[in-house]
Amino acid sequence: MALGYGYLLGLLATTILLRLMDWLMIPMTFSLPVIVLGMTTGLILWRRQHFLRWPCLNQTTEKSQSFWARVLWVLLLIWLAVRLLNLVLEVIWLPLYPWDAWSTWMVRPQAWLEWKRLVPFSDAQAWLADTTGMTYHIEAWRYPLTVSLIALWSALAAGQWHEATVNLAWWGCGLALAFGFYGQARLWGATALTALIFTWLLLSLPLLDAHIALAGYADLWLATVFGLAAISLMHWIRFRDYQQGILALSLGLFCPTIKLEGTVWALLLLIAALAAWLPKRHFIGLTGIAVIAIIALFSAGGWSASIPGLGDLQITTSLIKIPGLGEFPLVYWNSWQAIVDSGFVLDNWHLLFYLVPIVFLLALWQIRHAERPDLPTTTLLVTLLLLAFFILFFFTAAGQWAKDFTSLNRIMLHFVPAILFWMLTVFVPPRQSDQSSLAV
Amino acid sequence: MHSITRVSHHRSAEIVALLWSIVGGVLLTILGFLLYYLGSGLMTTCPPLIWSGQQLMVVVGQSHLAADSLEIQPVNNTVFFRLSPKGFTARPYGRLVWRIDGLDARQDARLIWQIQSDSSNARQLPIRFDDLQRGVIDLRDQPDWQGYIVSLGLLVRGSFPQPLRVEHIELQPEALGVGALLDQAWQEWTTSEYWSQRSAHFISGAPYRALFHPVVMIAVWIGLSVILYGGFQRLAWPQHSWRLWPFATLFLIGWWMLDLRWQMDLAQRTMATYQRFAGKNNLEKQQAADDGELFNFLQKIRSYLPAQPVRIFIINNDEANRKLLRNYMTARARYHLQPHNSFAAVSDWSQLSQARPGDYILVLQPDKGTHREQADLQYIHQQHLLKWESGELLVESIYGEALGQLLRVKSS
Structure with a gap:
């Protein structure tokens, strides 16, 4: 788990340091962030017994694992190793391939690498009017910078724009997701075999593998950041472990800096956190007020307000406009065929979505009959994710591209790690929360 | 001791029941799909594909719509038009029928198509004169008429005493036998297409409109096996409560089969990447x-x-x-x-x-x-x-x- 979360947080911290260097007008280098991160890591390790405590894994349960369970664990690990080897070969051999990579995410770092600073990317008018030659333009100039900064970091390490070196960060992201997922599954209370099976279910998803092999899209990063944030949140909901809460908060805050829709996904995490934190009747009351307000708003034809410094916020029956995110005309799109094809016919997700309704029923049964105080909130989180997906592809302009699958599966990719971990929590009861802690 | 032996015996019986459910599920699934496509299923899944003159895209030639047909004047003694994209699986469509005036024995007419798994190579079929006269081609015997076709067109070169007038073109499905259906299933399951710009958006796993989509087949197989096992369980051990592990095992075996298929697909893609790019520096790769x-x-x-x-x-x-x-x-x-x-x-x-x-x-x-x-x-x-x-x-x-x-x- 430390490897997974550490890789991710380390890279995200690096992007902050690179922004800081630019703000302080320090030419960007590879070594300065390394020094800062190294010192920070050293400090954390030196003082770790004061604030890093993780629960012990149940050694008795581990020793009682049968011989065949161990054999299966080893075989599964070999299978995953073969998969990761296959993917890393693609990453190393293939030149930068996917469209959004060479048209957007990997254009900016090359300019930054040249100038050793974060030269601005702006709209067409700004480029045409620019006299310095240092204002660049791409069509998606509004997109957040973090993924491009991650690519820049790798290029700084290589000293040049070397695609294989830059693309390796994507493979590392996939590996971090796997490590983080496995570690969290074990911490939850799953046996080594169960944790590895679920990690295999995640890492075997064809679309996830495609995003690792065809490095350059931002969706893998958002899936990993949001996924590990949601998983930490599920841990916090169950065990009230403040360390998991900090992880969830840290990673959740980064979601908007990966892709614009990360802002909405982070808000969904916030709603789930509120549901866990507030007394039940308060949360239900708040939800009721929100629903009534939305109904009243739509009945009255909508509402708009101007937010100083940000722009106009507008919510009407035909348009939602959120400053910083964009405008979303509300039109109904019949995207059912595309969703059924994506989830149940094409091999994007193997059999994952056949399992979703079954697990939902199991979760509802457990909520009614078993002592699982965490399940209502974590199931609410998954429900919110699927509801957001539904609204996006049935009521906004995104629906017009659903039939071409141009964004349908990439959005679902963001949610899949969280959904899969939630499934694990339905099948695997949480560890006994009175296990003693171990200082790392 | 007696109870341990009983538990062990019961566990062995469960495993045997599970194995029979797996085998039974496989047989029922294959039988079900075959019977469906041997019956009316093939015609339902693969209805005739019809293109009128308006649905043609003229690539070489000058065209104009005339009544209910498309009239095409040659350019440099050549006419080439594509049928508007309607991807389809080749094998069920055994006959190409057309009503085109202006075709002549002195012309070189060829059917040209591209398949999804090898879209950089166009396949061609020269059309014999008597087929030209009859307005029918039997495609079943053509070894290259397979896979998922993403582009289909007609190229005509030679002298044109009159412009071509295309009224309609139709691909007609024809019944497939058991052997052809099984061969089709094998092809669909083992097809591998190289990376494309849509790979980051979706992975089809088989040609898009496959007859034997792996995910659907595996889901059906799991469903049937679950029913069979559930039936065994209720009949043989009505007093025992349901246990998760047999159903989880079925699910995981199904998932693994899909993953095995995907791993083979990935390996083929990586082999193609290796042949094209391995050992090259940045410049050579570009x-x-x-x-x-x-x-x-x-x-x-x-x-x-x-x-x-x-x-x-x-x-x-x-x-x-x-x-x-x-x-x-x-x-x-x-x-x-x-x-x-x-x-x-x-x-x-x-x-x-x-x-x-x-x-x-x-x-x-x-x-x-x-x-x-x-x-x-x-x-x-x-x-x-x-x-x-x-x-x-x-x-x-x-x-x-x-x-x-x-x-x-x-x-x-």
Whole structure:
């Protein structure tokens, strides 16, 4: 788990340091962030017994694992190793391939690498009017910078724009997701075999593998950041472990800096956190007020307000406009065929979505009959994710591209790690929360 | 001791029951799919595909709609048209039928198509004269008529005593036998297509409109096996409660089979990547990529640019290419010319008039100048002018070849 979360947080911290260097007008280098991160890591390790405590894994349960369970664990690990080897070969051999990579995410770092600073990317008018030659333009100039900064970091390490070196960060992201997922599954209370099976279910998803092999899209990063944030949140909901809460908060805050829709996904995490934190009747009351307000708003034809410094916020029956995110005309799109094809016919997700309704029923049964105080909130989180997906592809302009699958599966990719971990929590009861802690 | 033996015996019986459920599920699934496609299922899944004259895309030739047909005049004794894209699985469609006037024994007529798993290679079938006369081709015997067809067209070369008049073209399904269906299933399960720009959006796992989609088949198999096992369980051990592990095992075996298929697909893709790119440095990889020709051209362009990044307008001067491929060429050129500061989103020619002395303009010609007269931008060499409909710029020609030209702005 430390490897997974550490890789991710380390890279995200690096992007902050690179922004800081630019703000302080320090030419960007590879070594300065390394020094800062190294010192920070050293400090954390030196003082770790004061604030890093993780629960012990149940050694008795581990020793009682049968011989065949161990054999299966080893075989599964070999299978995953073969998969990761296959993917890393693609990453190393293939030149930068996917469209959004060479048209957007990997254009900016090359300019930054040249100038050793974060030269601005702006709209067409700004480029045409620019006299310095240092204002660049791409069509998606509004997109957040973090993924491009991650690519820049790798290029700084290589000293040049070397695609294989830059693309390796994507493979590392996939590996971090796997490590983080496995570690969290074990911490939850799953046996080594169960944790590895679920990690295999995640890492075997064809679309996830495609995003690792065809490095350059931002969706893998958002899936990993949001996924590990949601998983930490599920841990916090169950065990009230403040360390998991900090992880969830840290990673959740980064979601908007990966892709614009990360802002909405982070808000969904916030709603789930509120549901866990507030007394039940308060949360239900708040939800009721929100629903009534939305109904009243739509009945009255909508509402708009101007937010100083940000722009106009507008919510009407035909348009939602959120400053910083964009405008979303509300039109109904019949995207059912595309969703059924994506989830149940094409091999994007193997059999994952056949399992979703079954697990939902199991979760509802457990909520009614078993002592699982965490399940209502974590199931609410998954429900919110699927509801957001539904609204996006049935009521906004995104629906017009659903039939071409141009964004349908990439959005679902963001949610899949969280959904899969939630499934694990339905099948695997949480560890006994009175296990003693171990200082790392 | 007696209870341990009983538990052990019961566990063995469960495993045997599970194995029988798996085998029974496999047999029922295969039988079910076969019976469906041997019956009316094939005609339901693969209805006749019909194209009228209006649904043809003429690539070579001059066409106009006349009543309910499309009349095509040849250009350079050639007519080539594509049927509007309706991807389909080849094997069920055994007959191509058409009503086309103007075909002649002296012409060389060929059916041309591309399949999804090998879209860079076009397959051809010369049409025999008696087939031309009958207006029917039997496709079942053609070894290359397989896979998922993404593009289909007709090429006719030779003398044209009269224009071609195309009324309609129809692909008709024909019944398949058990052997052909099983062969089709095997092909669909083992098909591998190389990476494409849609790979980041979806992984089809089999040709898009496959008859035996792996995910669907595995889901059906799991469902049937669950029913069979559940039946065994209720009949043999009615007093025992349901346990999770047999159902989880079925699910995981099904998932693993899909993953095995995906791993084989991945391995084939990686082999193709290896053959194409392994052992090459950055430069060689770009040269071996799909746009290698453009890359080589841009390397020459780069040699004429200063070392310090400069501003460059990048324009695709081929309207047909722009419509077909959106901004692919200009965006690729921008990427390859980094870190030069390129503007690849010229949407309005008036933006060119904002170019300043010292700016560069890269005019790309994907058609290599074959439609020069129809291009939006024209370079007048004697006057050092770059002209478009509503403006002009005084420029200096730096370098040019068939694929494009680099100009430097002198003044507005």
